[in-house]
Amino acid sequence: MFRHTIGLLEVHAEHVLLEGRFRLISRWFDGLPAELVEAQPMLALVHACALALTRRQQQAIRLLDSVESSATLSVTDAEGATLRNRVGALRGLALAMMDRSEECLQVCLRHCGSPDQSAELPVAMLTNALASALINATRFDEAMVVLTAAKRRHAASGSAFNMAIAECVHGNLEVMQGHLPDALARLRGAISSITQHRSRAIGGRVALGVALAAALYHNDQLAEANRLLTECLPLAKETGPPDV
DSSP states (O other): OHHHHHHHHHHHHHHHHHTTOHHHHHHHHHTSOHHHHHTSHHHHHHHHHHHHTTTOHHHHHHHHHHHHTSGGGGOOSHHHHHHHHHHHHHHHHHHHHTTOHHHHHHHHHHHTTOOOGGGHHHHHHHHHHHHHHHHHTTOHHHHHHHHHHHHHHHHHHTOHHHHHHHHHHHHHHHHHTTOHHHHHHHHHHHHHHHHHSGGGOTTHHHHHHHHHHHHHHHTTOHHHHHHHHHHHHHHHHHHSOTTO
């Protein structure tokens, strides 16, 4: 039975992850013996990604350590290179979710420039994290360059979730630069767009709602900010970084 489940996950898990359904993916993997998952390194990395995005970052890092130390990573062929790049990208993502911004920035700078398109999912997520880390370091011009490239990548891959996170980061950049009207217009538009495609709205709308609430707070629109937080915060607490 477990072998059949593993086969289904190999086919479908990454697509479900691209939709932002991290809790669902985590539940699926939680029902499987750990040794079966770890025997499939690429699948183990999908599990690590879901863990990193559901407030289980330490578990994600332990799983990444296990994959990194496996014999598979000692090879020099294309598969080994892909694994190494994915491990690095997901380690950066876990650091970002733990609010370890400086460490995340260093990892991001090493892995975001990879041309390896087979590592699309973790590298795309890490690109968003790199832009956010650059903003935290007040390197705004560099962040804008990264965001522009990230949005092109997300549009090409069709990931509504990654695009939503990129819009959150872009909105935060505009808030920090004092461009509140631009940030509010961007985030409202992104929420409207993702809500029109409800099958694609999982995960991304919550992140956009929290980002919009923060921008509304800065604009002294407290009632609307409170309404959005009341709606979004319960789910955000399950999936967001520790300070949400």
